[in-house]
Amino acid sequence: MSSLIEHPHPRERRIVFENAGKPDYTPDIETYLAHGGYVEAKKAFTMAPEAIISEVKASNLRGRGGAAFPTGVKWGFIRRDDEKPHYLCVNGDESEPGTFKDRYILHRDPHQLLEGMIITCYALNIHLAYIYVRCEYTHAKAIMEKAIQEARDQGFLGKNIFGTGFDLDIYFHEGAGAYICGEETSLLESLEGKRPYPRIKPPYFPAVLGLYMSPTIVNNVETICHVKHILRLGSAHYAAMGTPGDGGTRVLCVSGDVMKPGPYELAVGSVTLGELIFDICGGLRPGRSLKAVIPGGSSSKVLRANEIFKIKAKADDGTMIDKEVPLLDMVMDAASVAAAGSMIGSGGVIVMDDSRDMLWALNNLNQFYAHESCGQCTPCREGVLWMSKLSTRMIGEGAQASDASMLHNIADNIAGRTVCAFGEAASWPTQSFIDKFPEEFGPRA
Amino acid sequence: MDQQAQRNTEEPNIEDPFSPSDQGDRSLERDLEASLALQAENLTAILLDQIDEAITHYPISKRSAALPLLHLWQNHFGFIDESGIEWIARRLDLNSIAILELVTFYPWFRQKAPGKTIIRVCRTLSCAMAGSYEVHEKFCKSTGIDPCLEGHHGMPTSPDKKFSVEFVECLGSCGSAPVCLVNQDLAERVSLEDAEAIIKKYS
Ligand SMILES: Cc1cc2nc3c(=O)[nH]c(=O)nc-3n(C[C@H](O)[C@H](O)[C@H](O)COP(=O)(O)O)c2cc1C
């Protein structure tokens, strides 16, 4: 696995990637201990669990898996002292097209994840936790299981960890090639050994009826790693790195038509989209201009290069005014990307230059969703297939003038009518591609 | 709807609804016993140990070990046939349909033998923009595979059985597109020359 992570850009602020990015860093426990490993896990046990949850709340950490939900608030849904067992499931399915960050943690810095999990489990009174990772990360199992064994040997996992009387077992669980398993309730069904059909919410909110129908926290790999650093830096310091309500650093994974694609860990809100593409990623290929950006994984709505959107801002006299923001000045935090009509999602930024055909690109994504629908609800199962067939027809033979509006119509009839958010994830590309680039979806000669 | 309503009113229940029943055709059962016994002879001690160990990871419900067991089985035998499904189902006290439905759902599992070397080319956007369709075509041409063959339950395989080549969705390495998995190893920024070299190396 290449050196993509080994050359931090000067504007990066590396916390989660700090060690993983060092060329001579190895995944064994001695190396981790020599780099300050397990210091915060030990410290956690000197704190009251409620104090840890408060720290995470105050840090303004938002989930890095897709929905950007405040992690402390999610943890607050767990009633620490109810009678039931609680579980933690770490989401390492990382299948959202454009996303490639958790892979570095799982392969290069496994103990950081374990330390984050230990702190989380102590805070939430959890004694059994799973790490769910896609099986395409073929070496992750051996690396993580070795790390788990090392931590056991040191007394950091198993019975009476750190001599505190607290028991915790962590196991690694491999997926089997299905994107839908990244959806949290699908992940739980998969972990229970069933077909991974997402559960309907309500009532199946994981924090209420999760794994084995017990309260369960599902968090992304990167999210859990941040927990260690919140304890290390203190929530105030951690929060101050980001923007109000969106603390710390976030890994943005840039792919597509830039000179230097890669994962970049940046203080939240410290760069604009323009800076990300042109300063950090070395700009576009020679002679090319920017056409479109998908800002947060393939499911987020596409943004058009010359787009200008309005945000609410404070004027000098303190009143709120509408401010016009050109796309390249969009700040890369959850709120700003949402204000531009899309989402920061999983941080997967896919850049397209003027050589790209938007119908072709959409058709590629439609085929992805057609392949990955779990098939449980009719609008999604049928709709994504129709969308993929239609966009294929529009490229090739048999295209009709009404195809674009039919395509849009199908998407409109999926979103909001399904069990899980895959319905939206599959519809947003079609809706946004057609809305933003209507000229490319007309009849072709 | 019915199913949903039922779910909502049900007591939280982690017991398995698919426990094996003792009904059914006795003679079929005897055939099955015989083939399972044969199968068991083929299981090495190592595999059996791995299976036992995997099951201990799921103290709350044995059924959770279904995917791990399927992985172990496929890694060992190359694919999962009917007797494998039956064996795993028995080991976990399930009806075989509870295992079969996993094999048919998850794209990673297959029911027929693949070629000796399996090449999975990423088909999704970032890789497609970087030329993964051309790379896929190159792999198919050089190995004599008909790229129109679809379906993961028997992978498109070369006539000499040396290679299986398939498109897969995003492999989580879009920054070094185009990528492919060659057996267990990730190949990054794969050019047409690289593709040629991979075929040579594994021929
Ligand atoms: C279709 C779909 C796919 C998803 N895939 C992933 C994934 O691969 N990894 C992930 O962490 N979250 C994924 N999510 C989000 C999870 O459902 C869940 O919100 C997340 O794991 C929670 O972790 P966080 O709060 O730390 O972000 C997906 C959601 C949907 C609807």
Ligand code: SF4
């Ligand atoms: S929306 Fe699609 S993926 Fe989600 S449960 Fe329904 S059919 Fe399955």
Ligand code: FES
């Ligand atoms: S699109 Fe190929 S690895 Fe993500």
